[in-house]
Amino acid sequence: MTDKIPVTVLTGYLGAGKTTLLNRILTEDHGKKFAVIVNEFGEIGIDNDLVVGADEEVFEMNNGCICCTVRGDLIRIIEGLMKRRGKFDAIIVETTGLADPAPVAQTFFVDQDVSDKARLDAVVTVADAKWLSARLKDAPEAKNQIAFADVIIVNKTDLVTPEELAEVEGRIRAINPYAVLHRTQRAAVPLEAVLGRNAFDLERILEIEPAFLETDADHHHHDHDHDHGHHHHGSLGHYHDEHMQSVSVRLGEVDPEKFMPWINDLTQREGPNILRCKGIMAFTNEPKRFVFQGVHMILDGDLQQDWKPGEKRESRLVFIGRDLDVEAIRKGALACAA
């Protein structure tokens, strides 16, 4: 009927400042109404907004895909909320500190009724500047949340020295090089930094120009928009995480006959370990860019706008995941060259 309702997923380890951010979003004077799906009642309560309690019930799908899990409670709640469309402009899902964001995200791709009416806007992760480095060592959930994020709020920066802050950002970048990073105190971040991101929109992937794709040589001739507060790091890879890696590959034109079977096979085989992937591909004899993104085994791809005359036809891919065979993925991607 009308446009799909945008859904923002808010994650973050215990005590990072998720509820502070949520309350800030809800109390700011923006004239918008939200439906908020929370795990614990009581901590928030805003008169104009609908607040719904959830149970984080993660269901496996009977479709032969072991990593294909969805949030059953979310399907039911969104179905209920859609009966009261018009009462709100957007949905925010707050997950518990120990939650894996993947089932939440997959719900929006796997369930037809949900995807007909709502769209995932972005996964926003709040990280504690002081404690994140320690949590990355002892809490796999915290690492998942960083790896999965489109937007990362590095909160409580007033509690750390500039050196400590640089270290925690380096560790975040080692796991997730493409998320947009914001430094905050008491989760004070402009609303537009967390809402309306369109991070899962294939068209928007073209605009994303994260640090990992940049080299000094070709930095200047792209037509991208810089996000405010987006911190660029010239030198990535100072920090290395033992279990969570990202692989980014750039190459020239790609043969779709080689690429499609390769990417399908890779995501089917390595899907449980690949948390997110994104790419922009220059296919041989194709005037349009092929853009794709994925969550575990679920891939979504389409031809998007034309390459500009004179623009360098370059393919770029990134994979973020657990225990990835970095060299095999790099070699596999390069073997798709036309």
Added chain:
Amino acid sequence: MSVQAPLTSLTQQVVPVHAGDHVIATGFAKDTALFALADGTVVAADGGETRRIAAHPGAGLLVATLDGASLVTGGDDGRVVRTGADGGTEEIGNAGGRWIDAVAAAPGGAVAWSSGRKVTARDEKGRLRHWDAPSTPQGLCFAPKGYRLAVSHYNGVSLWFPNTDASPELLPWKGSHLDVTWSADGRFVVSSMQENTLHGWRLPEKADMRMSGYPSKTRSFAWSHDGNWLATSGADAAIVWPFASKEGPMGKAPRECGIRPAKVTRVAFHPASLVLAVGYDDGFILLCRLTDAAELLVRKAEKDEGQVTAFAWDRKGRRLAFGTEGGAAGVLTLPG
């Protein structure tokens, strides 16, 4: 291209009812058609007259069912409310502000609802019994005879006798079960599943049966008056499974009624004949006769009024009430 006889139309026999919001469910209480709306209102239509009853003031209504004499609604205010033909409302349950996820009613006056994992059964005398399901139930259905409830949840359906302390009997099947229905002879329990399939159990052996091939989820079931057929939504026709034999539909193909380039969202069997009301996601409504595949038009597709979300025949089968997602509603009176 093919030449088809124009569809016989009953559209002149329909009296529209202005609902104005998503119709969750409808049903007849005595001669009054009741419509439960998502904005918490119950609309009572009696002939040309309508009354609006605030069943859930200031709240939304999520689920509703009819118990023969009244409409039972569950809201996002955690209240379970009974609304009679006279417009009187009575709160019969309260889950303390948590959403009511499912309701069911038995003809004798017993009611059940669930909120989160907690299932509550209320017998005709108002006595309450509770049971915590292993995961949040999505569907509830009373057995045709006796005080027993089928509860669908993740990884199966549980059959619960609310008046005993025995733990419910589990009909296991992996996956997320949505709505559940029980055949009139009590021999079959059928659930719809997240993966666009149906799962059935033949009782008491608990023999499994799978009914698949749907392009989307089944969210509406209807048994024929003779118990021989189960009509279902979720495809571009009503899919009608044969349940006449002891084995149920095992190894048999279903019938398809009312094939159109639209998705069937609601089905309702006539209470005394093999005529099925079929509602689609474009608002179109047909009556299909199983015996000769004859079709009658009740309502044309209406832009912006959304899918058909509610259906009910009155007890004698003279009138059919319907409602849509976009807030349109009406009552068809059969000629003669």
